[in-house]
Amino acid sequence: xxxxxxxxxxxxxxxxxxxxxxxxxxxxxxxxxxxxxxxxxxxxxxxxxxxxxxxxxxxxxxxxxxxxxxxxxxxxxxxxxxxxxxxxxxxxxxxxxxxxxxxxxxxxxxxxxxxxxxxxxxxxxxxxxxxxxxxxxx
Numbered sequence: 001x002x003x004x005x006x007x008x009x010x011x012x013x014x015x016x017x018x019x020x021x022x023x024x025x026x027x028x029x030x031x032x033x034x035x036x037x038x039x040x041x042x043x044x045x046x047x048x049x050x051x052x053x054x055x056x057x058x059x060x061x062x063x064x065x066x067x068x069x070x071x072x073x074x075x076x077x078x079x080x081x082x083x084x085x086x087x088x089x090x091x092x093x094x095x096x097x098x099x100x101x102x103x104x105x106x107x108x109x110x111x112x113x114x115x116x117x118x119x120x121x122x123x124x125x126x127x128x129x130x131x132x133x134x135x136x137x138x
Contacts, residue, residue, distance in 0.1 A: 001046060004086035005086040007033055011086060013079045018046045020053065027057040035059070039089035039096070041066050041081070042114070062089065062096035069094060 003026060005012045016022050030038065037060040040047055047063070054061045069085050088094035 001048065002082040004079075004082040005033065006086060006090065008046075011083050013080075013082060018049055020049060022074070023050045023053040024057075025058065026050075027054055030054075030059065032055070037062065037089070039064050039085050039094060041069070041085065042097075042111075048111075061062065062094075064094050065097045068097075 001016050001018055003014045003016060005014060016026060036058075038054055039062045040051065042051075042063045043066065049062070051061055064085060069081070069088060085094070
């Protein structure tokens with residue numbers, strides 16, 4: 001995982017693994033620097049353990065929609081994405097797709113809803129391709 005840490009007026013980018021002890025160390029580091037809210041993308045399954053550990057440590061954790069933060073004009077990298085998300089979150093210029101306690105929704109419900117939306121999108125494109133292939137045949 002890549003983390004953009006706001007430390008004394010500048011952003012330090014750190015690459016870490018997602019082992020529980022590393023996540024706990026990250027939580028301690030964030031507390032040490034006065035961070036109380038964290039924004040993160042929900043990519044793959046790696047975010048879940050970090051999300052839960054940060055929540056348990058008292059942080060306000062905000063999952064952001066990757067599509068809303070992909071407007072970076074620089075070369076794409078995990079590091080530039082982390083810095084961009086941190087900047088948007090610190091300016092309150094990004095909307096949380098999911099945050100703890102949001103109408104009682106759990107992480108599993110959020111993940112399930114994301115998968116459903118993905119399948120609907122895939123189905124829509126498959127139907128369009130099939131329709132295009134049928135019209136080409138006639």
